[in-house]
Amino acid sequence: MAFNVAFLSTLLILSVVFSPGNALSLNYYDKTCPTAESIVTNTVKTATSRDKTVPAALLRMHFHDCFIRGCDGSILLNSKGNNKAEKDAPPNGSLHAFFVIDSAKKQIESVCPGVVSCADILAFAARDAVVLSGGPTWDVPKGRKDGRTSRASETTSLPAPTFNISQLQQNFRLRGLSMDDLAALLGAHTLGFAHCSSFESRIYPQNSDPTLNPTFADRLRSLCPVNHKAKNLGSANDPSPTTFDNTYYRLLLQQKSLFHSDQALLTNPKTKGLVYKFASSHKAFTEAFVHSIIKLSSITGGQEVRKDCRVVN
Template sequence: MLLDSTPGNQAEKDGPPNISVQSSYMIDDAKTKLEMACPHTVSCADIITFAARDVVTMSGGPRWNVLKGRKDGRISKAAETINLPAPTFNVTQLIQSFAKRGIGAKDLVALSGGHTLGFSHCSSFEARLHNFSSAHDTDPSMNSEFAQKLRKKCPKPNRDHNAGEFLDSTLSTFDNDYYRRLMAGKGVFGSDQALAGDYRTRWIVEAFAKDQSLCFKEFTASMVKLGNVGVIENGEVRLKCRVVN
C-alpha cells in the first residue's frame, strides 16, 4: 500500500479504491525516526499496524497489544485492489470476501465499525441516491430524510468531486455510533446498511449498537486476527516505505 508507482507499474495506492487514502507522509516520518533509533529493525508493515491501533486509541477507542515482526513485501499492483470489498457488496459477498482471509461474520461486522472514523466521496454511494431501481429512485433501506440530505450533497450530475459524507455523526470519535446509525437506516455505504438488514449479521449490529464495551472488545479481537492475515515471512525491512530496498 505504501510503495510508489513506477513507469512500469501502477501501485496499490493509485488503484481506484485507494485514491482518497492520504497522509502517508506520516508513515514516512515515523520510519525516518525509527531508522535513526534502531536501523533495519521495524518494518513499514509494523508501523501501519501500530498507527492503526494508536489512532483508534487517540480517538477514544480501545487499545490492544500489537504483535510485531512483520516483513515488507516487494510487489504492489493496483489491479489487486479489485479484491477489496466494495461499498456496493451485499452480505453474502462480504462474508465470502472475508472468509477468503479466514475471517468470520462477527469479525466482518466488528471490523466494519472502523468506519466510525471514515469519510466517503459521493462516487462510492451515489448509486443509492439516484435511479436506484425501476421501483425506487433511492435505496428503500435508507432513512428517507437521510437520503434527501445526501441527495443535496451529491446531486446528479455532481461537479464537486470532493463532496461526500462522514460515515457516522461523531466524526473523529471512535465509538459505536456507526452501529446505531445502521439501525436507524443511516448507513452511507450499501454494504454497511446491508449488515443491518440480513439475519446473519443484524443480531451482531444490534448487540454492538446497544453495548459499546462489547463493540470495543470484539473490535480489538478482530483487529488482532486481521493483523495476522497475509503476513510475509520472506520479505524485507524497507529503509524507505515508498520504495523497495
C-alpha cells in the same frame, strides 16, 4: 462474471503470498528497537493535533494494506515505471497521511536501522489512531515483513461499498475472517468521510434503495447534487467522524448508513444480531473490534524490512 474473476484473482494471490509460518510476537522488538512503538505513537499524536482526519486515514490505510497481500506495507509503495501501485488505484485515491508513516520510519531508522518493518509501523499507527479517537487500545503483535509487490490491479479484491452480504462473507472468509469479524471490523466506518461516488447508487435515481431512510436520502442528495463534477463532495461517516464509538451501529438500525455494504449487515441473522448488540453496548463493540483487528493484522505476507517505505530495497 466480473466478481467471479476478482474472486479467482484474490484466491490466487492469497494462496501464493500469505505466509502462515511468519509468526508474530508481542516482544519482537524488546531488545532490537524498544522505542519503536513510542516513536510511532508520538508521530501520530503530532500529526493528529494538526489534522483531525489523520486517524481515520491511517486506520483505513491499514485495512486496505492487509486485504490485498496480507499486512506487508504494499499500500505504501510508490508506482514505478509501468507498474501502477496499490495507492494509485481508484479504491485508494482518497487515502492520505502517508507522511505520518514516512516520518515515523525516518525517526526509527535513525536509532534502529534496518530493524522495524513499514508494515509494523502501519499496524502501530492504526492502533494509535483508534486510541487517539477515543477507542480501545491493544498490544500489536510484531514481526511483519514488508512486501516487494504492489499492483493497482489487485485492489479489485478489496470489499466494495456496493457488496451484498454474500459477497462480504466470501471476501472476509478468504482471509480467514468470520462473520463476527465482518460485523466488528465494519464498525471502523465510525471514523472518517465518504465521497459521493461510494454511495450515489443508493440515492439516484430517487427512491432507488428502499433500505435507506427517505429523510436521510434527501440530505445525501443535497450534499451530492446530480451530475456534480466536484471530486471532494461527500458526507461524514457519522455525526461524530473523529470519535471511535458505536454510533455507526445505531445509524444502521435507523437506516442511515452510507454504504450498501453497511446496510447489508442487517440482511443476515448472525450479523443483524451483532449490530443490535454493538448498538446497545459500546463495550461489546470495542472488545469485538480489538479481537478482530488483531486477527486481521496478523495476516502476513512480506519478505524484507524496507529502508524506505515507498520503495523496495
